[in-house]
Amino acid sequence: MAAYEGVVCSFCGSLCDDITVQVENNAIVSMTGGCAIGRNRFMSPPEANVPLVRGCETSLQEAVDAAARILSSARYPLVYGLSSTTTEAQAAAVRLAETLGASIDSTSSVCHGPGTVARQMLGIPTCTLGEVRNRADVVLFWGCNPVEAHPRHFSRYSVQARGWKTPDGRRNRTVIAVDVRKTLTAKTADIFLQVEPNSDFEVLTALRALTNGASLEGDTFGGVPRSQLAQAAEALRGAKYGVILFGMGLTMSSGCQHNVYQALMLARDLNDYTAFAVIPMRGHGNVAGAEAVMTWLTGYPFAVNFSRGYPRYSPGEFSAVDLLARGEADAALVVASDPAATFPAVAAARLRQIPMVVVDPQFSTTAQVAQVYIPSATAGIAAGGTAYRMDGVPLPLRRLVDSEYPSDQRILNLIEQGVRECFTS
Ligand code: SF4
Known part of the structure; x- marks a missing residue:
């Protein structure tokens, strides 16, 4: 049995970093510190999910290829979510959005x-x-x-x-x-x-x-x-x-x-x-990181558009709800978020109409209506990285157990590679 001390819970923006976790046979068997929500996060890992394309089980590579085809053939793709993953994955999503000439937005636009x-x-x-x-x-x-x-x-x-x-x-x-x-x-x-x-x-x-x-x-x-x-x-x-x-x-x-x-x-x-x-008082565990990463890489914190080859910022114009409600986005990549369950009805309805790729450890409501679903390793449990606390202090997230699936960052890098291949083929 291995004991990890000073583990960070990345469920909410408090990022409590005083948690002790015991791991045995690649499973978390006990935990001290943390609240009931944090306990549920560590002690109840997501169901073992599988990659899906149009509802059919497939391999990770085939799901990545299908995702790359959908996103590369869109005229106005949208990348959205990002607040419950690592800063490393957020940076990979920004690079992918730039390659696609997409709009990228985080849950920030519908909260803080x-x-x-x-x-x-x-x-x-x-x-x-x-x-x-x-x-x-x-x-x-x-x-x-x-x-x-x-x-x-x-x-x-x-x-x-x-x-x-x-x-x-x-x-x-x-x-x-x-x-x-x-x-x-x-x-x-x-x-x-x-x-x-x-x-x-x-x-x-x-x-x-x-x-x-x-x-x-x-x-x-x-x-x-x-x-x-x-x-x-x-x-x-x-x-x-x-x-x-x-x-x-x-x-x-x-x-x-x-x-x-x-x-x-x-x-x-x-x-x-x-x-x-x-x-x-930021809600999601790394929504502060999503703003920080987008600001480092584009100069702007959310609602960023790359369609002209350089970043432009316009909340209300390039924010996800507005792009969807106006019917402009024609494909979406959703990372670690559940907009189909939380967006206003008109935006959620548009999301259900367009081809959508979901990268998420959870088989969320959004994943259930996506054309491509790619399960990933849960950040802070099965994937390491960094998260930003609500006050802007970065803290390390640990990989405590192994997952059969890669991190969000790895999957996004694979999709970007696939998109580049689609563009040059
Ligand atoms: S859910 Fe929030 S308050 Fe509870 S342990 Fe995790 S970070 Fe701390």
């Missing part, structure tokens, strides 16, 4: 993309989760619910975690939650601001005004009483080191990037009085 756009407009005062653990005495969660989505965030980084300046953990922190409903996270907060749906911008604007000492007319702002906003503003100004952690409740409600812009401005204002940082 607006936040990324806001960061491009304003910049972001940010820090690592280690600094949150060691220094933050005021923690503001806006539109996110880590108790359910990032179950160990509280204990490892943000609320109960004990650090250098926070030796008593929760007792050293004031927790503020802002959401449209009283989530489990909101129930633990010292101050809870319940906003009316799609009123985040209004509430943030009022909070900024109060934080800067302005007097406001009106009793409520976006459903929040002025007295509660004043209490929150006082707590924010009183922080020795504060952090704003925001989720899709902010990025995907009305206003989108303008909401995040206003949250970044709030942090900028607060830095006149004290130290304040902002961290997006």
